[in-house]
Amino acid sequence: MSTLLIALPALLLLTGGGLLALAPAHSRTTAYGTGLRVRPGTRVRRAGLALGAVLACWTALSGSLGSGLMLAPTAFGACAVLGALGADALTPRQRGTVRTAGLTHRRVRDYLPTRLAAVSAAFAAVLATLLVATTATGGADDLGRAGRSFARVCGDVSMTRGPWPGSFYSVPLLAALGVATALCGLAVHRMARRPAPGGPGAHAADEARRREGTTAVTAAWGLLVTGSLAGVGVFTAGALHGIPCASTATQAAWWALLPTVAGAAVTAVYCLAVLCAVGGRRP
Numbered sequence: 001m002s003t004l005l006i007a008l009p010a011l012l013l014l015t016g017g018g019l020l021a022l023a024p025a026h027s028r029t030t031a032y033g034t035g036l037r038v039r040p041g042t043r044v045r046r047a048g049l050a051l052g053a054v055l056a057c058w059t060a061l062s063g064s065l066g067s068g069l070m071l072a073p074t075a076f077g078a079c080a081v082l083g084a085l086g087a088d089a090l091t092p093r094q095r096g097t098v099r100t101a102g103l104t105h106r107r108v109r110d111y112l113p114t115r116l117a118a119v120s121a122a123f124a125a126v127l128a129t130l131l132v133a134t135t136a137t138g139g140a141d142d143l144g145r146a147g148r149s150f151a152r153v154c155g156d157v158s159m160t161r162g163p164w165p166g167s168f169y170s171v172p173l174l175a176a177l178g179v180a181t182a183l184c185g186l187a188v189h190r191m192a193r194r195p196a197p198g199g200p201g202a203h204a205a206d207e208a209r210r211r212e213g214t215t216a217v218t219a220a221w222g223l224l225v226t227g228s229l230a231g232v233g234v235f236t237a238g239a240l241h242g243i244p245c246a247s248t249a250t251q252a253a254w255w256a257l258l259p260t261v262a263g264a265a266v267t268a269v270y271c272l273a274v275l276c277a278v279g280g281r282r283p
Helices: 002-022 039-062 066-090 116-139 167-194 202-240 247-277
Strands: 149-154 157-161
Touching: 002 157, 039 066, 039 149, 066 167, 066 202, 116 247, 149 202, 167 202, 202 247
Parallel strands: none
Antiparallel strands: 149 157
């Protein structure tokens, strides 16, 4: 686990550097209003998705006892955000010695996809609540590893069920989610507040580009949140299922997890579809 936590940030930094290296020094389309999308940005965004898929697979296979599988959605989402940032970095800048400055006050919420952001935030709250609950109820497994089992006493018999997403899994996952969420926040802030390019017809195309970027980042955040929630929910429901003399609270938790996992999985697929579709069509 410690090796994975050290290697994952390093690989994300290398991924970000690789995406920036893929970006040409100047965009092929240097002015707006020509009816063309900036194709290098789309390539960089899709390269982020491809590298994210590779890094997610590596993460899932590298962690011990399923820990990498828990972190795989976060690794993919972080690479998608880096790809969106690399695409936004290709925004044409004003040229010449005399430049103009717009007076438009741009806010992050003006560009966010409201419904997707709200649904993702709701699932993030559910994920945080679930991780707090599983951490509080987790115990050591048969080898003494803290937070990997759920203990239950039935009369004179005590039993443990696992794997359980206690502190063994939840602490690194919460840390990774915190870093990824901060990265998403910085990304949308940068996209919304960066200087606008000049040129005839630039305003409308630049506004569309900002919305594309923030939509991609929001979808990436939604994917890493809902993907993580689906994984944690499956682990939790699997440990709770079939426990003898289960309490009412345990049974209620198991039944509540079923629609939660299904909703998170459907939302994760939707977020992935949004990521693949952003910037894919050109007028």
